[in-house]
Amino acid sequence: MAPAPSLDVAPTPTAADGTTPRPGRAIERAATLLALACVPVGLLLLGDGDALAGGAVLSLGTGVAIAALLARGRSEAIRDRDLRRAGISIWIEDWTEVGKVILSLRAEGRDVQAHFAAHPELFDQLHRTVRITDVNDSTLDFTGAREKSRLIGRLADVVPASAQTFERWIAAMARGDRVYRSESRVRRLDGELRDCLVTAVLPRDLEGFGNLLVSIIDISDYKADQARLAIIEREASRASRAATVGVLTASIAHEVKSPLAAVVTNAEAALRWLRRPAPDLVEAEAAIGAVVGDALRARDVVDRTRLLLTNAPHTPAELEIVDAIRSAALLVDRELRAADAILRVRAEPGTPRVMADVSRLRQVVTNLLLNAAQAMADSPRPREILIRAQADGEDVRVEVADTGTGIAPDRITRIFEPFYSTKEDGIGVGLAICRACVEAHGGRLWATSVPGAGATFHFTLPAAPA
Amino acid sequence: MCSSSVIAIVDDDEAIRAALSSLLRSLGYEVRLFASAESFLADSRASPDCLVTDIQMPGMNGLQLQLAIRNRRPRLPVIVITAFPEDAVREQAIAAGALHFLSKPFEADAIARCLSEAVGGAR
Ligand SMILES: Nc1ncnc2c1ncn2[C@@H]1O[C@H](COP(=O)(O)OP(=O)(O)OP(=O)(O)O)[C@@H](O)[C@H]1O
Ligand SMILES: [Mg+2]
Numbered sequence: 001m002a003p004a005p006s007l008d009v010a011p012t013p014t015a016a017d018g019t020t021p022r023p024g025r026a027i028e029r030a031a032t033l034l035a036l037a038c039v040p041v042g043l044l045l046l047g048d049g050d051a052l053a054g055g056a057v058l059s060l061g062t063g064v065a066i067a068a069l070l071a072r073g074r075s076e077a078i079r080d081r082d083l084r085r086a087g088i089s090i091w092i093e094d095w096t097e098v099g100k101v102i103l104s105l106r107a108e109g110r111d112v113q114a115h116f117a118a119h120p121e122l123f124d125q126l127h128r129t130v131r132i133t134d135v136n137d138s139t140l141d142f143t144g145a146r147e148k149s150r151l152i153g154r155l156a157d158v159v160p161a162s163a164q165t166f167e168r169w170i171a172a173m174a175r176g177d178r179v180y181r182s183e184s185r186v187r188r189l190d191g192e193l194r195d196c197l198v199t200a201v202l203p204r205d206l207e208g209f210g211n212l213l214v215s216i217i218d219i220s221d222y223k224a225d226q227a228r229l230a231i232i233e234r235e236a237s238r239a240s241r242a243a244t245v246g247v248l249t250a251s252i253a254h255e256v257k258s259p260l261a262a263v264v265t266n267a268e269a270a271l272r273w274l275r276r277p278a279p280d281l282v283e284a285e286a287a288i289g290a291v292v293g294d295a296l297r298a299r300d301v302v303d304r305t306r307l308l309l310t311n312a313p314h315t316p317a318e319l320e321i322v323d324a325i326r327s328a329a330l331l332v333d334r335e336l337r338a339a340d341a342i343l344r345v346r347a348e349p350g351t352p353r354v355m356a357d358v359s360r361l362r363q364v365v366t367n368l369l370l371n372a373a374q375a376m377a378d379s380p381r382p383r384e385i386l387i388r389a390q391a392d393g394e395d396v397r398v399e400v401a402d403t404g405t406g407i408a409p410d411r412i413t414r415i416f417e418p419f420y421s422t423k424e425d426g427i428g429v430g431l432a433i434c435r436a437c438v439e440a441h442g443g444r445l446w447a448t449s450v451p452g453a454g455a456t457f458h459f460t461l462p463a464a465p466a
Numbered sequence: 467m468c469s470s471s472v473i474a475i476v477d478d479d480e481a482i483r484a485a486l487s488s489l490l491r492s493l494g495y496e497v498r499l500f501a502s503a504e505s506f507l508a509d510s511r512a513s514p515d516c517l518v519t520d521i522q523m524p525g526m527n528g529l530q531l532q533l534a535i536r537n538r539r540p541r542l543p544v545i546v547i548t549a550f551p552e553d554a555v556r557e558q559a560i561a562a563g564a565l566h567f568l569s570k571p572f573e574a575d576a577i578a579r580c581l582s583e584a585v586g587g588a589r
Contacts, residue, residue, distance in 0.1 A: 253549070254550060257549035257570045257571060258481070259481060260570070260571045261485070261549070261570035261571035261572065262481035262482050263485075263571070264523065264571040264572070264574075265482070265486060265488075265572075266488060268573070269485065269488035269491075269572075270488075271488035272489070273488075276492070283492065286488065287485070290481070293481070297481065400570055407572070425480075
């Protein structure tokens, strides 16, 4: 019946109506419950001392007050004043009507949760019966209300947002939970949103339902600290990525310097052959031919390693994996033919579509196919590459199997390192690029092999939502 | 031209081997090419007047090769070339007895000077 100030508490408890509220008394009788309710809070503070140090909401004074309450235990002597001054917001609420329903269902041996599930209209009906009967002084500070009267009354009116969490309260009560605890956001009367920890010891009997004590602790500063920590962590991981890039850059420098050195040396050699008293044109021509080849190789290194580092936008789209693989395979058709390799692509029945970035998927498929073809260069025919896709939990798993030389166990993880190559003219970036592309999708890429009998590369991509 | 010095080149990079070969031959040296330290050590007829070796190679690297031949040919001049010109590597190579240390890419004049110092000029 109190005119509703617009105070928004995402989760807030309530008490039943009916009985005339007797604020002072209610606070007193609830003292014991408060002591209990504060236990988890006290533990929380002790346990998280470090984390809270930067901006604990509960002052040391509050901790002392709680300790004092705990020490006095169930004593009747706990006076109003202690609760009024306690540094946390305390609400006394009357949930008698809720208690009646729950207790009678339980007495009849009925499944309380099932009953509420079958009668969802009960939530709204019961929500309107819960009343706030008393609040302490801290609650005034906390909510920004000037007088207590603005906070006393029907929960649904005083804290309209409590409708959102009412079901959670009922569920906890129906389950017979001892304690209700949740994090929520409370909008003060001045409009500011605060993060709060809401705690209550849930009642066992009707009297308890009539005097439900709810404590609300402002944890906004603590949350802010957490958020700052998360930012720092992100920064740190970016720094370690930068370190990886540094290592990579050094490797690239090395990879580029070799062909460059060959270019310079061959060019100088050519000049010397030409400057001889009797110029040796055959040698000079060979050296100049080598210059061209080395320069092309340097360009290749730059082009391909750039793929390792670029941050091309990741734009996944829904794809039919088999179609995508077949069209990517066309790009290396010439190489597959030259290697006399036969490619077969198939999907197990029920393979879902995938969410993938087409250009990255193309990189993965072409690099794996080239490697497979190169590994089978000396294999007896038929040289087959089999690509198989299948559902795997939330993912689609793709296997690329060849019948080539295979990979020794001690190399099976090293092959993914940038610039690891066993090939005369290999740069060693193919698999590093594949892995970066797959991981950009949140997937994994790994290899298995029976040395001498072939290698199989496996990767996962997220399935498109059904 | 009858008694040109023999230079052994050890580098896993084929393009570098070929380029050095052409350059050193144009300077009048005779060259022997090896794709690895192991293959150089295994070739019993390899008795060059100077060794030019890369450092970074799969298997035995250039520094290990230097140590391995120190017992057999303590006076063989060694020239080290590498694309990793870090001071630490340079110091290790010099400490292991290398006569010269060249960073890739190097100029022909530089290696020509090193070689003539090592074997007293080609002819
Ligand atoms: N299908 C395969 N069968 C056997 N070995 C393989 C296979 N795929 C890759 N490897 C091994 O892994 C190494 C690294 O492969 P990766 O594709 O990263 O580089 P690369 O093929 O050597 O050079 P490039 O940069 O041109 O791709 C290869 O050199 C090879 O030893
Ligand atoms: Mg490859």
